Amino acid sequence: MALEMRDRCERCTAAPLPPDGPARICSYECTFCEACGAALGQVCPNCGGELVTRPRRTAGVA
Secondary structure, three states: OOOOOOOEOOOOOOOEOOOOOOOEEOOOOOEEOHHHHHHOOOEOOOOOOEOEEOOOOOOOOO
């Protein structure tokens, strides 16, 4: 099972999140831009889990 690489921040929805760009993610794959992750204190508002750096993929690889 592969990690779902969401392309938008769940909080601000404005920040595009390319697969090779920075993002924050919890164990349920809730995904946020770095600015929103910092504003949330690195805690997921959906599950209360820790937001950590999302692994990056090379652009164009699915």
